[in-house]
Amino acid sequence: xxxxxxxxxxxxxxxxxxxxxxxxxxxxxxxxxxxxxxxxxxxxxxxxxxxxxxxxxxxxxxxxxxxxxxxxxxxxxxxxxxxxxxxxxxxxxxxxxxxxxxxxxxxxxxxxxxxxxxxxxxxxxxxxxxxxxxxxxxxxxxxxxxxxxxxxxxxxxxxxxxxxxxxxxxxxxxxxxxxxxxxxxxxxxxxxxxxxxxxxxxxxxxxxxxxxxxxxxxxxxxxxxxxxxxxxxxxxxxxxxxxxxxxxxxxxxxxxxxxxxxxx
Amino acid sequence: xxxxxxxxxxxxxxxxxxxxxxxxxxxxxxxxxxxxxxxxxxxxxxxxxxxxxxxxxxxxxxxxxxxxxxxxxxxxxxxxxxxxxxxxxxxxxxxxxxxxxxxxxxxxxxxxxxxxxxxxxxxxxxxxxxxxxxxxxxxxxxxxxxxxxxxxxxxxxxxxxxxxxxxxxxxxxxxxxxxxxxxxxxxxxxxxxxxxxxxxxxxxxxxxxxxxxxxxxxxxxxxxxxxxxxxxxxxxxxxxxxxxxxxxxxxxxxxxxxxxxxxxxxxxxxxxxxxxxxxxxxxxxxxxxxxxxxxxxxxx
Ligand SMILES: Cc1cc2nc3c(=O)[nH]c(=O)nc-3n(C[C@H](O)[C@H](O)[C@H](O)COP(=O)(O)OP(=O)(O)OC[C@H]3O[C@@H](n4cnc5c(N)ncnc54)[C@H](O)[C@@H]3O)c2cc1C
Ligand SMILES: Cc1cc2nc3c(=O)[nH]c(=O)nc-3n(C[C@H](O)[C@H](O)[C@H](O)COP(=O)(O)O)c2cc1C
Ligand code: FES
Numbered sequence: 001x002x003x004x005x006x007x008x009x010x011x012x013x014x015x016x017x018x019x020x021x022x023x024x025x026x027x028x029x030x031x032x033x034x035x036x037x038x039x040x041x042x043x044x045x046x047x048x049x050x051x052x053x054x055x056x057x058x059x060x061x062x063x064x065x066x067x068x069x070x071x072x073x074x075x076x077x078x079x080x081x082x083x084x085x086x087x088x089x090x091x092x093x094x095x096x097x098x099x100x101x102x103x104x105x106x107x108x109x110x111x112x113x114x115x116x117x118x119x120x121x122x123x124x125x126x127x128x129x130x131x132x133x134x135x136x137x138x139x140x141x142x143x144x145x146x147x148x149x150x151x152x153x154x155x156x157x158x159x160x161x162x163x164x165x166x167x168x169x170x171x172x173x174x175x176x177x178x179x180x181x182x183x184x185x186x187x188x189x190x191x192x193x194x195x196x197x198x199x200x201x202x203x204x205x206x207x208x209x210x211x212x213x214x215x216x217x218x219x220x221x222x223x224x225x226x227x228x229x230x231x232x233x234x235x236x237x238x239x240x241x242x243x244x245x246x247x248x249x250x251x252x253x254x255x256x257x258x259x260x261x262x263x264x
Numbered sequence: 265x266x267x268x269x270x271x272x273x274x275x276x277x278x279x280x281x282x283x284x285x286x287x288x289x290x291x292x293x294x295x296x297x298x299x300x301x302x303x304x305x306x307x308x309x310x311x312x313x314x315x316x317x318x319x320x321x322x323x324x325x326x327x328x329x330x331x332x333x334x335x336x337x338x339x340x341x342x343x344x345x346x347x348x349x350x351x352x353x354x355x356x357x358x359x360x361x362x363x364x365x366x367x368x369x370x371x372x373x374x375x376x377x378x379x380x381x382x383x384x385x386x387x388x389x390x391x392x393x394x395x396x397x398x399x400x401x402x403x404x405x406x407x408x409x410x411x412x413x414x415x416x417x418x419x420x421x422x423x424x425x426x427x428x429x430x431x432x433x434x435x436x437x438x439x440x441x442x443x444x445x446x447x448x449x450x451x452x453x454x455x456x457x458x459x460x461x462x463x464x465x466x467x468x469x470x471x472x473x474x475x476x477x478x479x480x481x482x483x484x485x486x487x488x489x490x491x492x493x494x495x496x497x498x499x500x501x502x503x504x505x506x507x508x509x510x511x512x513x514x515x516x517x518x519x520x521x522x523x524x525x526x527x528x529x530x531x532x533x534x535x536x537x538x539x540x541x542x543x544x545x546x547x548x549x550x551x552x553x554x555x556x557x558x559x560x561x562x563x564x
Contacts, residue, residue: 219525255338258315
């Protein structure tokens with residue numbers, strides 16, 4: 001049933017200065033990496049990717065960046081406070097190939113983290129590029145390293161790891177290693193850069209997109225993209241390269257709550 | 265076999281995408297057309313941009329969903345750009361809303377060159393004050409708006425009515441008398457409410473929303489049945505249609521065409537092909553050769 005299920009916040013992890021992960025018990029439908037939940041704080045409801053999926057402990061985690069009124073309100077909550085969750089929704093990442101490169105930018109590392117954990121559990125070799133503006137904003141570095149995942153950091157200001165954009169670094173390492181597949185989530189500008197690289201090299205890739213959402217279940221039409229009309233909440237949020245090629249607004253513009261276009 | 269005419273507009277089959285379901289952009293309307301819909305109806309748009317209500321704007325209940333999207337749309341001037349991008353392979357119906365006869369006429373006149381029919385939304389159960397069902401509950405006001413829009417445009421005008429009235433036939437007759445070319449029955453029912461048990465909070469931010477989906481089908485069907493008996497103009501049936509059997513039931517009750525909304529949540533846009541294939545098979549097996557033969561045959 002597409003109605004929120006009220007859950008308690010079980011743990012809160014302060015990941016960076018602006019990002020917190022909230023962990024809940026979840027005995028609803030099992031989630032796949034790349035899928036999202038609609039999160040309800042009894043005033044508003046917004047889409048959030050699933051960053052942690054633990055089918056044994058029946059836990060899911062959501063990592064939220066404080067950027068506005070809704071995310072700020074969530075950040076002020078404590079362990080034991082209640083929130084509503086419905087989902088999981090959308091089409092997640094497919095895990096195919098035996099050597100995968102995952103590229104996450106900012107809070108876009110959230111679904112990438114769930115993906116990397118599951119890929120590793122399945123014995124797939126994954127390298128990760130985690131990018132952020134500055135060192136304190138790098139997400140999941142410690143967890144990934146502790147799990148022995150080869151992780152490269154990129155910071156715009158050079159305060160940690162490679163100095164520059166994830167795409168600049170990606171161009172370097174992708175030549176050295178033979179990746180079967182690339183997955184990416186982050187600012188659309190970054191994903192546009194990833195698109196150009198994988199398209200040139202003909203490496204299959206999956207991209208996780210964001211658009212303004214209301215229903216999350218494919219009926220309101222708010223999240224439809226040009227020119228295909230696909231619903232990001234139902235046909236997406238994850239798309240393969242050849243599908244992204246048909247999404248002509250990718251990297252160019254997106255629509256707000258009333259449907260007015262804004263440049264990306 | 266499935267061809268029908270609605271207000272002299274030829275359709276390859278009697279199915280349409282219902283207003284407000286995925287119809288907010290040219291791209292999604294084109295996709296519905298390419299998926300097999302016989303016509304597409306846009307999301308209702310008004311004079312000015314409207315963000316609609318704060319989320320949650322939809323929630324599932326037994327037998328359907330309740331929604332209070334709140335008629336979000338970018339306004340007629342921006343929406344005009346979308347209408348221009350519609351592939352003209354399938355008839356397009358513009359659903360419009362407003363707070364006065366003047367507003368309705370202004371919007372209709374702006375877009376009539378780009379669409380085949382205007383559908384007047386005088387029936388949304390959760391629209392802002394003065395719009396939607398508050399108009400459609402008043403036979404006089406409904407008639408005034410129909411008359412004004414008819415005077416403003418050359419193309420056919422159909423009115424979409426609300427079931428939340430004592431006597432829908434009275435409203436239908438008033439619209440017909442004002443010159444309306446057809447009627448769409450029904451908009452979502454209610455409004456209804458859903459309350460969370462753990463926190464005692466109504467779930468929708470607007471608290472109330474219109475009920476749609478299989479739960480409202482019997483009511484929608486009865487409205488079509490009643491109105492078909494009373495009017496001469498064609499009736500479009502909508503409410504809870506999820507397979508070809510539902511569609512045929514509406515046609516037997518008197519609908520010339522049917523619109524599909526909520527079921528797209530569960531079946532995606534492939535539902536148009538599923539329903540039209542099912543209808544063809546049904547007609548083939550029963551020896552019906554056209555939709556016209558079947559319209560209203562439940563009235564014996
Ligand atoms: C599929 C998907 C997955 C997401 N996953 C995450 C995640 O894991 N972590 C995270 O921190 N954020 C995620 N987001 C983004 C998150 O939903 C918005 O950042 C959040 O709603 C901002 O709300 P606000 O009130 O704090 O900020 P506001 O100042 O109101 O909005 C800031 C920006 O957020 C976007 N936004 C606002 N409302 C919505 C909405 N209803 N639907 C989509 N975008 C909206 C808009 O682009 C807006 O400009 C995801 C979005 C989508 C579509
Ligand atoms: C999410 C949603 C949005 C809707 N928006 C509109 C709208 O903008 N204008 C309108 O006339 N009807 C709107 N409706 C009503 C539908 O067009 C239809 O009349 C109603 O949902 C019953 O049909 P169904 O059971 O097949 O969904 C909306 C319905 C839903 C579910
Ligand atoms: S958010 Fe409603 S269709 Fe995607």
